[in-house]
Amino acid sequence: MCKYLKKRGYKVLKRNFKTPFGEADIVAESRDGYLCFVEVKARESDIFGYPAEAVTRAKQERYRNMARYYCSILRREPPVRYDVASVWEGEIDYIENAFV
Numbered sequence: 001m002c003k004y005l006k007k008r009g010y011k012v013l014k015r016n017f018k019t020p021f022g023e024a025d026i027v028a029e030s031r032d033g034y035l036c037f038v039e040v041k042a043r044e045s046d047i048f049g050y051p052a053e054a055v056t057r058a059k060q061e062r063y064r065n066m067a068r069y070y071c072s073i074l075r076r077e078p079p080v081r082y083d084v085a086s087v088w089e090g091e092i093d094y095i096e097n098a099f100v
Contacts, residue, residue, distance in 0.1 A: 001026060001040050001085055004092055010036065014070075021065035026085075034081040035070070037063050039098075042087035052086040052095060060099045 002012045005028050013035075014027040026038035041054050060082070067080045084098035 001038070001087075001092070004085070004094070005038070008094075017066070017070070019066045019069045021069060022062040024063065024066045024070075027070060030081070033079060035067070035078045036081045036083050036096075037067050037070075038083045038085055039063060040085045040087065044089075050086065050088065052084045052093070052098065055084050055098065063099075 002015060005012055005026065009031040010028040012026060012028045014024070017024040017027050024037050025040040026036075028036045028038060030036050039055055039059065041052060043050070043054075063082050067082070071077050071080070081097055082099050084095045086093040086095065
């Protein structure tokens with residue numbers, strides 16, 4: 001996934017970033033200056049639904065807390081965005097602003 005992001009102009013800052021609120025799969029900076037917290041979801045079949053559907057409200061809240069934690073470490077508040085990368089049947093569906 002990091003290779004995919006780099007090809008699209010993102011700068012990968014952290015992988016598997018551990019916080020007291022959980023682990024962010026990827027923290028990256030987009031070309032337009034957003035700090036992107038990327039949840040990567042992969043599925044081999046649709047038995048449990050489309051990968052992005054697995055990002056529950058609880059998971060979204062954890063990502064918001066992880067972003068606040070990361071910004072406190074930076075001691076600044078850049079614009080933040082929450083993205084989801086769904087990997088299914090070998091294809092990547094990258095959803096920017098998947099939640100707020």
